[in-house]
Amino acid sequence: MKVLICSAIPLDRTTANLNRLTRMQQSLEMHQVHARIVGFQSGLGVAWKEVVMPCGNSAIAFDPKLTGAKGYCNAIRQGAQAANFYRSFLPDLVKQFQVDGVIAYHPQGQTVGAILDAGHASGCFVVADMVELFRLNSYYFFNGTNYQQYRLRRNVLPNVDGVIGISHGWCDWCDQRGIRNVWCPSFALDQPSRELPTPKGNPFVLAVAGQWNSREMPMAFLAAVEICVSRGLDVRLRVVGNTGKSRQQRVAMQMVQSSGQLKDRVEFTGFIKDPKDFSKAFLDADAFILLRNDTLETNMLFPTRLPEFMVTGNPVVLSEVGCFSQCFEHRVDVSFVSPDNDPEDIADEIEFLIKNPDKRHTIGQNGRRKMLEEFSLATLGRRLTQFLKETQIRSDLGSRNGGPSHA
Numbered sequence: 001m002k003v004l005i006c007s008a009i010p011l012d013r014t015t016a017n018l019n020r021l022t023r024m025q026q027s028l029e030m031h032q033v034h035a036r037i038v039g040f041q042s043g044l045g046v047a048w049k050e051v052v053m054p055c056g057n058s059a060i061a062f063d064p065k066l067t068g069a070k071g072y073c074n075a076i077r078q079g080a081q082a083a084n085f086y087r088s089f090l091p092d093l094v095k096q097f098q099v100d101g102v103i104a105y106h107p108q109g110q111t112v113g114a115i116l117d118a119g120h121a122s123g124c125f126v127v128a129d130m131v132e133l134f135r136l137n138s139y140y141f142f143n144g145t146n147y148q149q150y151r152l153r154r155n156v157l158p159n160v161d162g163v164i165g166i167s168h169g170w171c172d173w174c175d176q177r178g179i180r181n182v183w184c185p186s187f188a189l190d191q192p193s194r195e196l197p198t199p200k201g202n203p204f205v206l207a208v209a210g211q212w213n214s215r216e217m218p219m220a221f222l223a224a225v226e227i228c229v230s231r232g233l234d235v236r237l238r239v240v241g242n243t244g245k246s247r248q249q250r251v252a253m254q255m256v257q258s259s260g261q262l263k264d265r266v267e268f269t270g271f272i273k274d275p276k277d278f279s280k281a282f283l284d285a286d287a288f289i290l291l292r293n294d295t296l297e298t299n300m301l302f303p304t305r306l307p308e309f310m311v312t313g314n315p316v317v318l319s320e321v322g323c324f325s326q327c328f329e330h331r332v333d334v335s336f337v338s339p340d341n342d343p344e345d346i347a348d349e350i351e352f353l354i355k356n357p358d359k360r361h362t363i364g365q366n367g368r369r370k371m372l373e374e375f376s377l378a379t380l381g382r383r384l385t386q387f388l389k390e391t392q393i394r395s396d397l398g399s400r401n402g403g404p405s406h407a
Helices: 016-029 074-096 109-121 138-142 145-159 168-176 218-230 247-258 275-283 305-310 343-355 357-374 377-400
Strands: 002-010 034-040 048-052 058-062 101-105 125-130 162-165 181-183 204-209 235-240 266-270 287-290 316-319 335-337
Touching: 002 016, 002 074, 016 034, 016 101, 016 377, 034 074, 048 074, 058 074, 074 109, 074 145, 101 109, 101 377, 109 125, 109 145, 125 145, 125 377, 138 145, 162 168, 162 377, 168 181, 181 377, 204 218, 204 305, 204 343, 218 235, 218 247, 218 343, 235 275, 287 305, 287 343, 305 316, 305 357, 316 343, 335 343, 343 357
Parallel strands: 002 034, 002 101, 034 058, 101 125, 125 162, 162 181, 204 235, 204 287, 235 266, 287 316, 316 335
Antiparallel strands: 048 058
C-alpha cells in the first residue's frame, strides 16, 4: 500500500507536528506501507518537488507563494495555500506515485475539505488525522480558526473514510457520529534511560518543556517550586526550549526574577539544536512536569512531549485530566496531581518523589516500559496499518459495487 500524508506544515524545520508525521511514516514503513509526507517549503520556484527533511527522510514540498492564496493571518493563509495546492496538484501526485490512500493532517476545514475532494476524485480513500481542537476564545474567533474547525467537524469529517484520533476524546466524538476511527496517540521512540536515582545530597531537578502560554500553566508549577523551597527542599527547575513571547510568559518571567526562592533555582536552556544535548537535558532531570486544565481542548489532545518524557525512565508529574487517567495509573507509571492543578498538591507530589527515590525510580521505569510496549512505532504502526487496510477494502468494495470509491 502507498499513502500520502498531506499537511500544511513546513518541512525544513523540526516541529512537534513534523515529529508526529515522521514517526507515523516510520511506523507505517515497519508494516510495509510506503508513506510520503507532503508539506510546504518556501523558495522552491516550482509548484512542488521532492526534498529531504531535517530527519533525512524524503518528502514532497510545495511552494506556498505559487499557490495564489491569501489570508489575513498566518494560520488561515497557510491553510488556504495548502487547499489551493491540493485542489490543483493532488490528482497528479496520486497518479505519479501510484497512491492508494491519503492521510489529511490539518485542523482547518478548507484544507482537509480540498484534500478530501481531490483524493476521492482521484479514486483514493481519505482519512483525517485529528490531533487538536482549539478552544473558543476571541483570538481564535477573530482570526478564523474557530470557524475553520467548526467547518471541519460539521461539513468535512462526516464525509471522510475514517479518522485517526490522537486522543480518546476524538474517538468518542467519532463514535457518537458513526465515523470509523482508530486511536493513535503520540509515538514513543526508544531512547537511553536513567538507570539509577540521583544520589542523595544532589539537588532534585524538575524539567519542563514547551512555551509558557496559559495551557502550560507556568504560574502553577512555579508556585509549586516556591512551596517546595519554603519546605526546605533543594529543588531546581530546568526549562528546556523556548518559553515563547506570550503575555503569560512575560508574567511568569517577572515572577522568576522577583522571587528570591526562584531566581537562582531556575535554569533556562533555550533552544537546544544538538539532539545529544537535548537528550542529556532530559535524561539528567529527576522528574518532569506537564500540567493541563480540565477542558474540552485537553480532552482532545495527547502531547507529543509526554512519550519523550516517559521514555527517559524519569517520572512525570501530570494533571489527572483528559485521556491521561484512561492511560496511566497514579504512582504506578505517572505521578498524578488533581485536575485543578493546585500548587500545594503539586508540591506534595514533588516532595513525595524527592523523599522516596526508590519509588520514584520504579514509577519512571514503569512509565518507560508502558510507553515502549503500548505507544511504540511497532505497536501503533500495526494498529494504524490494519485500519488503513480495512479502509482500502471498504473503498474497493464500494467502487466494485457501483457506488462511490469511498465509504
